Amino acid sequence: MKALIVAPSWIGDTVLAQPLFRRLHERTPGLQLDALAPHWVAPVLERMPEIAQVVDSPFAHGELSLKARHRLARRLAANNYQRAYILPNSLKSALVPFFANIPERIGFVGESRYGLINGRHRLDKTLLPQMAERFAQLAENPGEPLPRPLPLPRLTSSSKQRADTLAALTVDLPGKLAVFCPGAEYGPAKRWPARHFAVLSDALTARGYAVWLLGSAKDSAVAEEIVGRAQATTRPRSFCGSTSLSQAIDLLAAASFVVCNDSGLMHVAAALGRPLIAVYGSSSPGFTPPLSEQATVISLGLECSPCFKRECPLGHLDCLNKLEPQRVLDACLARTAA
Numbered sequence: 001m002k003a004l005i006v007a008p009s010w011i012g013d014t015v016l017a018q019p020l021f022r023r024l025h026e027r028t029p030g031l032q033l034d035a036l037a038p039h040w041v042a043p044v045l046e047r048m049p050e051i052a053q054v055v056d057s058p059f060a061h062g063e064l065s066l067k068a069r070h071r072l073a074r075r076l077a078a079n080n081y082q083r084a085y086i087l088p089n090s091l092k093s094a095l096v097p098f099f100a101n102i103p104e105r106i107g108f109v110g111e112s113r114y115g116l117i118n119g120r121h122r123l124d125k126t127l128l129p130q131m132a133e134r135f136a137q138l139a140e141n142p143g144e145p146l147p148r149p150l151p152l153p154r155l156t157s158s159s160k161q162r163a164d165t166l167a168a169l170t171v172d173l174p175g176k177l178a179v180f181c182p183g184a185e186y187g188p189a190k191r192w193p194a195r196h197f198a199v200l201s202d203a204l205t206a207r208g209y210a211v212w213l214l215g216s217a218k219d220s221a222v223a224e225e226i227v228g229r230a231q232a233t234t235r236p237r238s239f240c241g242s243t244s245l246s247q248a249i250d251l252l253a254a255a256s257f258v259v260c261n262d263s264g265l266m267h268v269a270a271a272l273g274r275p276l277i278a279v280y281g282s283s284s285p286g287f288t289p290p291l292s293e294q295a296t297v298i299s300l301g302l303e304c305s306p307c308f309k310r311e312c313p314l315g316h317l318d319c320l321n322k323l324e325p326q327r328v329l330d331a332c333l334a335r336t337a338a
Helices: 011-016 018-027 042-046 066-077 092-099 131-137 159-168 194-205 217-229 245-253 264-271 325-337
Strands: 002-006 032-037 054-056 083-086 104-108 119-121 177-181 210-213 257-261 276-279 295-298
Touching: 002 018, 002 092, 011 018, 011 042, 011 131, 011 264, 018 032, 018 131, 032 042, 042 054, 042 245, 066 092, 083 092, 092 104, 159 245, 177 194, 177 264, 194 210, 194 217, 194 325, 210 217, 245 264, 257 264, 257 325, 264 276, 276 325, 295 325
Parallel strands: 002 032, 002 083, 032 054, 083 104, 104 119, 177 210, 177 257, 257 276, 276 295
Antiparallel strands: none
C-alpha cells in the first residue's frame, strides 16, 4: 500500500498531524507513506519516521496555478498511490490528488470539494475539539469514533545531528541552556512582550543558564529587542534567522527547557519531549495545545480571550501584558525540578 499525505502549510499543524500518520501505519502494516508539502515544513516531516519521502509542493499560500498543479500530478501518478489524505480544507489542496487519479481521496467536506474528495468526512467540532484529533479522524472510516488517547507526536534528533548543528554554528553547548522562541507567525496577539522575555532572561542568567533565542528572520527584530532590554552582564544570544529549521530542531532538542509562544516551534519542542512552558494569549490551548507530558501551559484565561485575532481588538493585549515574568519563571523552575 502506498499513500500520499497532502500536508498543512504550517509547521505546528504539521507536527499535530503526526498522530494520524502513526495511526495509518498501525492500520496498514508495511504502508509507504509519502508527503506532499511546501519546502518550509519539509524538515519537520523529515524528522518523522512514519514519512518515507517528502515531495516538494512549490505553491505559495493562495496560489491556484492549475497548469503547474496538473504537471505535478502527472509526475505523482507514476508513483501509483492508492490513497491520498488531504489535510488542508481548501479546494486547491485537493486538486493534485484528483489530477493524479489517486483512487481514494480522503478529507473533510469543505469549499465545494465533493467531486474531488470521495472519502468524505464531516467535521463535528464538539466531538473533535482539537486540531490533532481532526487530523487523526481521517484514519478512521467516515462516521466511526476516534480511538483515544492519541499517540503523542515525536520528532527525532540524534546526538550526531545535534553535534553537527553545533559545529556548523560554531557554538558549544552550555551546561544549562534555556531556549526562548519569542515569535509567532500568526501575529502580535500571540507574542508575549519582549520586555517580559528580557526580565525572564535576566532571572535565568542569574541562575546560571545561557539563554538562546530561536526563530525565523521575521523574529529578528523582537529578538534584538529582548537582547537590548536584558540587563545581565551575559546577554541572551539570538539565532533568529541564522539557522535552518532542521538546525533549530536540533538546538531545541539540546535545551534544558524551552519557553514559547503558541507557535510552530512550540509544537516542535513538545514533539522533541523537552520541558516546555507555553504562553497563550489570543489563541486557545483547548484547540492547539502542546501534545506533551513535559509541557506547562500558561494563560490568564481572561474574559476577552481567546479571541483568535492577529492583533488585540481592544487595543490593550491584557492577556499577555498582564502575564508577569515571575509566573513564567516559577513554571520554568518547576519543570527543571520535576
